[in-house]
Amino acid sequence: xxxxxxxxxxxxxxxxxxxxxxxxxxxxxxxxxxxxxxxxxxxxxxxxxxxxxxxxxxxxxxxxxxxxxxxxxxxxxxxx
Amino acid sequence: xxxxxxxxxxxxxxxxxxxxxxxxxxxxxxxxxxxxxxxxxxxxxxxxxxxxxxxxxxxxxxxxxxxxxxxxxxxxxxxxxxxxxxxxxxxxxxxxxxxxxxxxxxxxxxxxxxxxxxxxxxxxxxxxxxxxxxxxxxxxxxxxxxxxxxxxxxxxxxxxxxxxxxxxxxxxxxxxxxxxxxxxxxxxxxxxxxxxxxxxxxxxxxxxxxxxxxxxxxxxxxxxxxxxxxxxxxxxxxxxxxxxxxxxxxxxxxxxxxxxxxxxxxxxxxxxxxxxxxxxxxxxxxxxxxxxxxxxxxxxxxxxxxxxxxxxxxxxxxxxxxxxxxxxxxxxxxxxxxxxxxxxxxxxxxxxxxxxxxxxxxxxxxxxxxxxxxxxxxxxxxxxxxxxxxxxxxxxxxxxxxxxxxxxxxxxxxxxxxxxxxxxxxxxxxxxxxxxxxxxxxxxxxxxxxxxxxxxxxxxxxxxxxxxxxxxxxxxxxxxxxxxxxxxxxxxxxxxxxxxxxxxxxxxxxxxxxxxxxxxxxxxxxxxxxxxxxxx
Numbered sequence: 083x084x085x086x087x088x089x090x091x092x093x094x095x096x097x098x099x100x101x102x103x104x105x106x107x108x109x110x111x112x113x114x115x116x117x118x119x120x121x122x123x124x125x126x127x128x129x130x131x132x133x134x135x136x137x138x139x140x141x142x143x144x145x146x147x148x149x150x151x152x153x154x155x156x157x158x159x160x161x162x
Numbered sequence: 163x164x165x166x167x168x169x170x171x172x173x174x175x176x177x178x179x180x181x182x183x184x185x186x187x188x189x190x191x192x193x194x195x196x197x198x199x200x201x202x203x204x205x206x207x208x209x210x211x212x213x214x215x216x217x218x219x220x221x222x223x224x225x226x227x228x229x230x231x232x233x234x235x236x237x238x239x240x241x242x243x244x245x246x247x248x249x250x251x252x253x254x255x256x257x258x259x260x261x262x263x264x265x266x267x268x269x270x271x272x273x274x275x276x277x278x279x280x281x282x283x284x285x286x287x288x289x290x291x292x293x294x295x296x297x298x299x300x301x302x303x304x305x306x307x308x309x310x311x312x313x314x315x316x317x318x319x320x321x322x323x324x325x326x327x328x329x330x331x332x333x334x335x336x337x338x339x340x341x342x343x344x345x346x347x348x349x350x351x352x353x354x355x356x357x358x359x360x361x362x363x364x365x366x367x368x369x370x371x372x373x374x375x376x377x378x379x380x381x382x383x384x385x386x387x388x389x390x391x392x393x394x395x396x397x398x399x400x401x402x403x404x405x406x407x408x409x410x411x412x413x414x415x416x417x418x419x420x421x422x423x424x425x426x427x428x429x430x431x432x433x434x435x436x437x438x439x440x441x442x443x444x445x446x447x448x449x450x451x452x453x454x455x456x457x458x459x460x461x462x463x464x465x466x467x468x469x470x471x472x473x474x475x476x477x478x479x480x481x482x483x484x485x486x487x488x489x490x491x492x493x494x495x496x497x498x499x500x501x502x503x504x505x506x507x508x509x510x511x512x513x514x515x516x517x518x519x520x521x522x523x524x525x526x527x528x529x530x531x532x533x534x535x536x537x538x539x540x541x542x543x544x545x546x547x548x549x550x551x552x553x554x555x556x557x558x559x560x561x562x563x564x565x566x567x568x569x570x571x572x573x574x575x576x577x578x579x580x581x582x583x584x585x586x587x588x589x590x591x592x593x594x595x596x597x598x599x600x601x602x603x604x605x606x607x608x609x610x611x612x613x614x615x616x617x618x619x620x621x622x623x624x625x626x627x628x629x630x631x632x633x634x635x636x637x638x639x640x641x642x643x644x645x646x647x648x649x650x651x652x653x654x655x656x657x658x659x660x661x662x663x664x665x666x667x668x669x670x671x672x673x674x675x676x677x678x679x680x681x682x683x684x685x686x687x688x689x690x691x692x693x694x695x696x697x698x
Binding site: 122140144145 | 455
């Protein structure tokens with residue numbers, strides 16, 4: 083799966099969880115740039131991403147995500 | 163520490179004389195200790211530790227390390243700036259930077275009062291606080307960042323040390339402590355019921371009374387300990403989380419401002435192997451799905467504070483902290499940070515509706531459970547918790563009306579603060595927390611505690627989801643109870659059935675809502691006000 087495909091799926095997940103239709107993520111996006119992405123919604127987003135991609139992140143992995151690009155790379159790595 | 167005097171029966175006259183002399187010595191020694199204790203000063207103790215442990219690690223902020231010498235180099239600079247300025251109240255902009263912490267220390271060393279302004283607060287709120295407090299100057303690291311309305315002309319001073327490598331790690335010393343200052347140590351502005359923030363002034367004498375009692379809790383901590391500071395500087399638990407370690411020569415670790423707080427807290431506890439952490443239970447609630455991958459064997463103490471602590475959540479977290487004692491610390495801001503403590507046992511935790519007991523009063527504080535007329539209630543009867551003692555504020559800042567509403571002079575001549583918290587004392591003298599008085603409502607003449615309904619809902623979901631009950635009044639001022647569950651929407655038939663089986667009919671909520679996540683306020687507490695707006 084390509085990064086662009088993953089970002090497209092993440093867009094759908096983020097729009098659904100954060101209830102905002104105008105979310106367009108990029109590899110550089112961080113919680114700071116996305117309204118509504120906070121501690122609480124992050125927990126829900128991660129859980130939805132895990133379900134969607136049939137993967138599981140460890141606590142250490144989640145801590146290391148600095149932006150959406152990190153998240154995508156981890157998803158690609160786990161799908162190999 | 164004081165020790166009790168034990169006089170043993172003597173065998174002969176000689177021994178009796180010796181005992182008398184020894185007893186007299188012990189009495190003199192005790193009185194010296196008492197005098198020393200009365201003079202105990204938190205800031206003076208920080209001054210001693212800073213000189214003694216000059217090369218020790220004082221603070222770690224965003225992975226940057228600062229020794230006591232480096233920290234106090236900035237403290238001295240700020241001290242020189244503010245020391246001879248007219249006016250007692252210094253405004254400090256809350257930033258996760260060494261300069262911010264140094265500014266707080268410099269203000270306290272100079273015998274002045276600090277008031278925190280937060281960059282995330284609306285400008286109007288900061289301006290209101292600055293005006294109300296009568297701030298004489300503002301300390302910040304970025305002079306271009308406007309946090310006050312331009313019409314308010316307050317001198318600003320930049321405390322920024324642009325390159326921390328420039329801070330010399332050489333002897334610079336510690337500024338003198340202005341001990342006998344009559345000024346308050348800090349004023350914390352909390353949200354008032356009328357929407358305007360009200361100021362809680364805490365004097366140096368309040369702070370020192372707190373310090374004496376806090377030390378007596380028997381912590382085994384010293385200069386080798388690594389301790390967490392996760393709280394916003396606008397919230398008073400930050401005061402002890404930051405200042406107490408510095409009295410020991412220990413190291414303070416603040417939580418990075420980027421990313422997510424709950425993840426950052428657990429990450430810091432783990433990567434720096436912290437030994438002491440005071441945390442809000444919401445940190446645990448959010449990381450619950452990762453408990454199996456969290457192991458913090460170095461943690462000696464975990465303090466839970468800021469909101470009621472679920473017994474179930476703590477029990478689930480215990481295996482992650484196999485060597486830690488867990489302590490619940492409770493207290494309103496008006497009573498200086500904390501005023502009761504309960505060491506939470508591994509099993510047989512005392513609780514009320516799943517909320518952990520708050521324990522016993524701090525050494526110099528008195529607590530009373532009172533009915534609505536202020537009359538004391540017997541053991542096991544619920545009432546409002548009133549507190550009195552040297553940790554109690556004198557009154558709200560320049561607000562005698564609000565002070566009169568919550569401070570009560572009883573017939574014993576002592577002033578008590580009405581906490582608005584419902585508690586009872588059990589047969590062992592342990593205080594049990596039963597929720598806020600204002601979460602108690604009357605429906606059809608029945609007195610209802612919302613906590614009880616919330617407890618049953620959590621039981622139905624086996625504690626997997628949080629729930630709050632919000633009383634909303636319709637046009638006819640009739641109260642309807644709205645249950646809000648932190649969960650994806652689902653069919654509620656089984657839940658309603660369960661509640662009908664476990665609660666009297668008048669306690670079953672009339673409406674049920676689902677929210678994917680509960681909003682938190684600045685103190686990391688579930689924000690009931692915002693939830694009530696969301697469901698309207």
